[in-house]
Amino acid sequence: MNGLTPGMHLVLVLVTPLVGAVVAWVLGSRGYAAVRQSAAVTALLTLVATGWLVVRYLASPEAAASQPFAVVTLPWLVDGMFDVRLSLGLDGLSIWLFGLSALLSLTAVLVSWEAIKERPVGFYVLLLVLEAAMLGVFAARDVILFYVCFEFTLVPLFFLIGIWGHDERRKAAIKFFLYTLAGSVLAFLGLLTIVLWNASHTGTVTFDIDSLTAGLAAHPLPMNAEGGWLQMIVFLALFAGFAIKVPIVPFHTWLPLAHVEAPTGGSVDLAGILLKLGIYGFLRFSLPMLPDATALAAPWIFGLGVAGIVYGALVALVQTDLKRLIAYSSVSHMGYCVMGLFALEPVAVEGATLQLVNHGLSSAGLFALVGMIYERYHTRNIASLGGVASKAPWLAALFMLFTFSSIGLPGLNGFVGEFMILAGSFQRAWGGVSAAWRTAYLVMACLGVAGVVLGAWYMLWAVERVLFGPSREPPKGAASGHTHTSGHDHSHDHAHGGHGHAAHAAATDDLAWHELAALLPLVVFVFWIGLVPATFLGPTAGAVRGIMQPSAQAFAARMEEAIVPPTAADIVSLPHPTPTR
């Protein structure tokens, strides 16, 4: 394929979902079958094109040199002073999240196959627009483009939750939208400050992320009283946006609500991709551009990450709604990413980057499966479920698999990420912090390990109650008429357009082809990452190290005056002679 330059290829990938959205819209008059087919074809085409692009990236010399790949720069708003460009490209940090977005978008379409029959046009159009926005975030190399895509992910999801959600969908949609918008407006102010600071030193108002990184490395934001602690203020502004997006405890309360109310497809995208934007933002902006502030805040955010792990796990333990339980498990698992990121240790940060993908796979799979259970039983209440494994063994088997992936069973993807994060954290705790911090770090790292136990507890306990034991059927009334009294605009499982109840899955049915097709690609990667993580870590390592280096150095400098290497007293090891040879 000589004609297609990588840059054009990338543009093609980004445009495909939008074209597909238009096609789906045009086909809207032909009924939901045509719409969903066109959406699936679009998602599949995008996935194929993305997969091919990823392969090209891996084979490219840029990947080997940790350089951006498939760079496209088009002037957008360039006059004398402003220099906003439509700047696209991929690097080691974004490549897997980019691929994951395309993968999960197909999953999102396929899990909605039977569930969404009401107003299908709007649903699938929004899903495809969301896909384009997600791909755009990871491909953006310009602050404005990044921010536009970052914010634009909110809009389709707002409508997806607000229209096709469950009972409390409106409240959930508004809360989700306002909460994350409030944070990201602050983040935008922070980004603008960075741009202006850079402009005041270089003379051009550039929004290019690479130029900004280089500019701030040359002229760092002031991190002292004379400079008004500007760097810290900017860091906090970015933190507001990204922490809410992750979400870091205690800014997480929008998440369970949004997940519980969202349609399955929306949950898949929300858990799989949108939560990753926060960590991605930290990696893209905070760590390379604001190293001193990051170094100052790192221990505290590290602690918040650990708190999130334990807290999310504890709250998940007592949930009665299966979807809410998994939502809280997301809070807990994103805590690992936060922990790994702010350990500022190469292994941990790489692990956190990988864990983004891992969590994307496992949580998307679990949310998809919860949706499938809901379609069969019309309830997500753990107490009213039971014995699913005897009715739908494939569903149960995949549920088990994603559970194991989620709790980090060795051999599956979750283990690799968690192991690297914990290993890096312990390393930081032992050898990379001042004596005053060491105990705190060790305690936090141990708590992180304890979170693994809690995670296994609530997940396996839920699995035990839902999949095994005596088979329970939902109450008859709920199954036939549908769970709602206000049935006029709820969408799930509502027969529409001449498709009677026979069309949707009965409780006894095992997975249909589209459900298998939605999950099996994820399964492949669950095993692939678990068994051959080098495939995924290799391309990321260089970029991640480059990105975290300023912060890690600043952290080391902060700790340096206080760092005392562990003395003999610490490991009670008496001096010993060199061996005689």
Next chain:
Amino acid sequence: MRAGLLIRVIRVTAASRGMLARRMSTDRIPASRGIASLTDIPEGECRHGPILPGILGQTRLADAGGIVGGAVGTAICLCLLLAACGKSAQLPLHVWLPDAMEGPTPASALIHAATMVTAGIYLVARSAPLFMACPDALAAVSIVGATTALVAGLIATVQNDLKRVLAYSTISQLGYMFASLGTGTLLGFTAAIFHLVTHAFFKALLFLGAGSVMHSMGGVIDMRRFGGLRRIMPITAATFLVGGLALAGVAPFSGFFSKDEILATLHAKGWPNAHSEHHDAAPANGHAVLSLPPTQPASLLPLPLGEGRGEGAPASTLRFASMTNASPVAAPPAVLDTPETFRVLFWMSLVTAGLTAFYTFRAVFMTFTGPTRVPEEAGHHAHESPTVMALPLIILAVPSAVAGWWLFNSQWLAHFLTATPSFSTPAVTATAVPHAFHMDLAIQGSLAAAIGIVIAAIGHLGRRSDGPQMERFLGPLQTFFANRCYIDQLYAGLIVRPLEGLALVAALFDRFVIDGLVNGVARLPAALGGVVRRLQTGLLQRYALAGVMGVLAIVFVLAWRLRG
């Protein structure tokens, strides 16, 4: 059930935690590809130089001798021990195993008797060179093992579920193996593996025998509900008896020889002088690294690292080996690793041997002797199991009977094990003693077994198994053991309930405090708007008034400022 699940969870996690420690401990050698193989980092690219340094402390890394030991080494070993405890059902992480016996009998026989639960033994044995550097951790292995053996043996004496007796027996026998491993001698390590092998034979036989009984009794496994089955199912009875004799350690069945070696190695640690006189050899006790001649040439390392990988031997073990060998260290005085400790452990093991014989033969007598009774679930066709079930019993009965004698006589297993990487390190081989049969210990062990069998015979031979049993003489202790020492309840009370309570508090906190704050902040603009809205009265006169007041105020301010 919930507690059981938690324990399983802990077990899984403990295992991975042990693994973590193990990985970390090995990554200091530049040639290692521990983490590096995950990330494909070129060597020396890390911030600190070699791959993943620093986890165990800078001092050790700066240390040219490179020894694992001291408090950190002990911590590593204890983490490994914890993992092994979970996997091999040792106190206090043993409660999952009896519950897991609810599974089908062949699965119990295969997994719980022979393979899966012995992974903990394997872990410790594989890490032998590391443990050799940490004598206190080794002693802890023995203490855990012997205590587990005793406690599980006591619990087994009052169980009425045949499979549960065998389950606790498994825990107890695994405890024996741990006790043996913890002696830190070559004999101890090989004896543990020896017992592992013989135990696999006879425990699988006993489990399959129990399955055969259960099959015939229509699913009933409560020993009080049947009896005298030797008349109905003679093959099962005979093979079960063989297994029982082997488990009880009656000569010359296989359990006798392996148990004898374990007792011998414990005895040698408890009475080192007696032992060295007995063998006229180097003292086998004490810290192996200490007993290493200081001029031990480094070329005695078992294998170079590169070759080790090529030959499929775990490189990490070899690295431990090289570390423990390379620099003999004057370790701090051992706290637990004393002869007194091992004397106590020896006596505990001897008592356990008696208990083992007792509960085994109690089960044999209750099931196969006395008046023939079958439960109504079995119907009228209680019969010997078909060939397909009986044949494996016969096949397993043969090694249960003779494997111990053969392996002990030929020393084939011991020789084989001594050549494996973990045990061929100088630290381990230095503790080797000549192969010997310990008649005095054999007599003591056999005596203990005989006493146990006799007591079991007094209480149960030929009696109806549903009558009042001799365990009633234990008084309140019977209740205590029958409730499995209340360890399940202890977990529920100390871990599960508090954590669930904490979880509930966290959930309420989440809902009302954190989310309440968020909602409160969200209501703030509305509240402000509510205040401001009052000004919007819609009365034109009031707006006019406000306008006039405003103009007046401006005029006033201007006048004030122009005044000066």
